[in-house]
Amino acid sequence: MTKIAAFNVENLFDRAKAFNEAADDAQEAIRAVAELNSIFEETNYTPARKTRILELVEILKLNRFNEGPLALIRKIREPILKRPKNGPIQVVADGRDEWIGWAELKTAPVNETAVLNTGRVIRDVDADILAVVEAEDRVALKKFTEFVFAQVNGELPPAERPDPYANIMLIDGNDDRGIDVGLMTKSGFDIGTMRSHIHDLKDDGHPVYSRDCPEYSVTTPDGDTIWVLPNHFKSKFGGNNPASVAKRRAQAERTAEIYQSLRAGGEDNVVVLGDLNDTPDSDPLQPLLAQTDLKDVSTHPVFDVGEFNVPASNTSDGIGTFGLGNDNQKIDYLLLSPSLFDRVSSAGMFRKGVWPGSAPKRWDVYDSLVKKVHVASDHHVIWAEIV
Numbered sequence: 001m002t003k004i005a006a007f008n009v010e011n012l013f014d015r016a017k018a019f020n021e022a023a024d025d026a027q028e029a030i031r032a033v034a035e036l037n038s039i040f041e042e043t044n045y046t047p048a049r050k051t052r053i054l055e056l057v058e059i060l061k062l063n064r065f066n067e068g069p070l071a072l073i074r075k076i077r078e079p080i081l082k083r084p085k086n087g088p089i090q091v092v093a094d095g096r097d098e099w100i101g102w103a104e105l106k107t108a109p110v111n112e113t114a115v116l117n118t119g120r121v122i123r124d125v126d127a128d129i130l131a132v133v134e135a136e137d138r139v140a141l142k143k144f145t146e147f148v149f150a151q152v153n154g155e156l157p158p159a160e161r162p163d164p165y166a167n168i169m170l171i172d173g174n175d176d177r178g179i180d181v182g183l184m185t186k187s188g189f190d191i192g193t194m195r196s197h198i199h200d201l202k203d204d205g206h207p208v209y210s211r212d213c214p215e216y217s218v219t220t221p222d223g224d225t226i227w228v229l230p231n232h233f234k235s236k237f238g239g240n241n242p243a244s245v246a247k248r249r250a251q252a253e254r255t256a257e258i259y260q261s262l263r264a265g266g267e268d269n270v271v272v273l274g275d276l277n278d279t280p281d282s283d284p285l286q287p288l289l290a291q292t293d294l295k296d297v298s299t300h301p302v303f304d305v306g307e308f309n310v311p312a313s314n315t316s317d318g319i320g321t322f323g324l325g326n327d328n329q330k331i332d333y334l335l336l337s338p339s340l341f342d343r344v345s346s347a348g349m350f351r352k353g354v355w356p357g358s359a360p361k362r363w364d365v366y367d368s369l370v371k372k373v374h375v376a377s378d379h380h381v382i383w384a385e386i387v
Helices: 023-040 047-059 112-125 138-153 242-264 283-289
Strands: 002-008 014-016 071-077 100-105 107-109 129-135 165-170 180-186 190-195 215-219 225-232 270-275 332-336 344-350 381-386
Touching: 002 112, 002 225, 002 270, 002 332, 023 047, 023 071, 023 100, 112 138, 112 344, 112 381, 129 138, 129 165, 129 225, 129 270, 138 165, 138 180, 165 190, 180 190, 180 215, 180 225, 225 242, 242 270, 242 283, 332 381
Parallel strands: 002 129, 225 270
Antiparallel strands: 002 381, 014 107, 071 100, 129 180, 165 180, 190 215, 215 225, 270 332, 344 381
16 A cells, blocks of 8 residues: 655745745745846846846845845855945946846744644655655755654654655755755655656746656555656745736646656556645646546545534535635645556545634644644645555
């Protein structure tokens, strides 16, 4: 039996401070940093570009220093800005070749209790193959396993402690905020061939994937090969504008192509999983959900939404995988090729690390989860057992 799961951990140790701000402020900071870096790469800083640099510096509150509340300018060699005591701030570099540096979002440590609760969720789900979303990097995943997972595992009697994750892989993606997708597998579930798609481009020359859609072949102890495609599609964070919709659709189309290519090559056991950031009826996801033979495990007869207590006036069935679990909050998926779907023996969601709301609380949580800041994540784990 093989247990497969997907979990958006929302960073393990450090998270961009912007994500802790109001949505509008955070989105403004994220866009400003991205635009600054785009201008910084220009060969010639024209007067118009210098004016825009100063406008973005103002937005990020970097007028007095290279470090503001949410972002910073990392200067490696030569300055780009001059701040006279008796005059306005100036852009002193005339192009990319006159200085070395970049803009980046500042990070802050994740709450310690939240980190431990993340470990408890991973421990208690005990998946053989776990796709993780929004992990900082492979080293962070490795340290998390060696220290946090080991610590929370020690809370259990020896006979009840699950095995640690022997194989950890994460290919750095296109997002510089430390929100990549990775894979953790138990001993005996060996990671073999790996392919990255960070360089797949849209017609406009920009990357298809905000992070990546890596392909991992995993060999199980029974000798099966399962191809695992973790994903994290473009977010609606800060607004679901046309560009966001178009990017998610492009990601769904390309992921569908990768899946179809694997199937055409004779691979029957394929799973696409992770945070697709849209609902099953959304237009952007249809190339993946409606135009392939992938099957959503949440439609399987054995799928169990788990404990879900709601007021009588709430008509939700609890299939949502984010926040309070309402049906319109289903954004995390475990999509299986037909051969894997037919072998599902049990499946469901694990909610114990997510804030349960109040009046009534929708599900039981860990005793340590007493404030929202203590949540392991705002995302529920989605899992399936394959026989």
